[in-house]
Amino acid sequence: MYSKVIWSLGFLAFTSLCFLCTYVHGPKLLAGETAPPTSRPIASATFEIRHEDGKMILSGTFPDRAAKMQVLARARDVCGEEKFVDQLKVNSQTAFPHPRWMSTVLSSLVLAQRIGSDGGIYLEGTKMSLRGSIETEEMKRRLITDATTNAGTAWIDDQIIVKHKAQAKKEGN
Numbered sequence: 001m002y003s004k005v006i007w008s009l010g011f012l013a014f015t016s017l018c019f020l021c022t023y024v025h026g027p028k029l030l031a032g033e034t035a036p037p038t039s040r041p042i043a044s045a046t047f048e049i050r051h052e053d054g055k056m057i058l059s060g061t062f063p064d065r066a067a068k069m070q071v072l073a074r075a076r077d078v079c080g081e082e083k084f085v086d087q088l089k090v091n092s093q094t095a096f097p098h099p100r101w102m103s104t105v106l107s108s109l110v111l112a113q114r115i116g117s118d119g120g121i122y123l124e125g126t127k128m129s130l131r132g133s134i135e136t137e138e139m140k141r142r143l144i145t146d147a148t149t150n151a152g153t154a155w156i157d158d159q160i161i162v163k164h165k166a167q168a169k170k171e172g173n
Helices: 002-030 065-079 101-113 137-151 163-172
Strands: 046-052 055-062 084-090 120-124 127-134 155-162
Touching (some): 046 101, 065 084, 065 101, 101 120, 101 137, 127 137, 155 163
Parallel strands (some): 127 155
Antiparallel strands (some): 046 120
C-alpha cells in the first residue's frame, strides 16, 4: 500500500514539474532560444602590432578589460605615451589560447621594436607571425631566437627579410 502511495506522489511531482518547466521555458524554446547564452562558442584571443606612420598600431581582441589595460601599460613603458595607437577590443566570448599567451603578448611589444617600420607581429592561437625587414642576418637570428623563447609553445612564422640580402639581389640582377 505504501509503495503505491509513494509511486503516485512521485508521478504527481514529476508531472507537476513537467508542466512548470513547459510553462517557464516553452515560450523561449518556441522563439528559437534553444541554448543558454553561456554555451556560445568561445573565440581565441588575437593580437597584432604593426608599424604605421612612425607609430605602433595595437589591435586585437582580449577576454577582459584587465588584460587590455595590462597591454596598454606595457606599451606605454616600451614605446612611450604618444608612440602607439590603441585599437584593442574586449569581448567576453574570447579566451586566451594557452596559459602563457599573455606573457607572449607583452614580450612581443619589445620584439616589435626591433623590426623595421614596414613590419609587425601577429599572434593568433598558437601561431606568432613575424613580418617586415631587419638590417642583418645576425639581428634576424637573434629576433627569431628571442621570439621562440618568449612564445613558448607558439609556432613561429618567419616572414622577416634581411635588408642587405634584398639589396644584394637587386644589385645582382
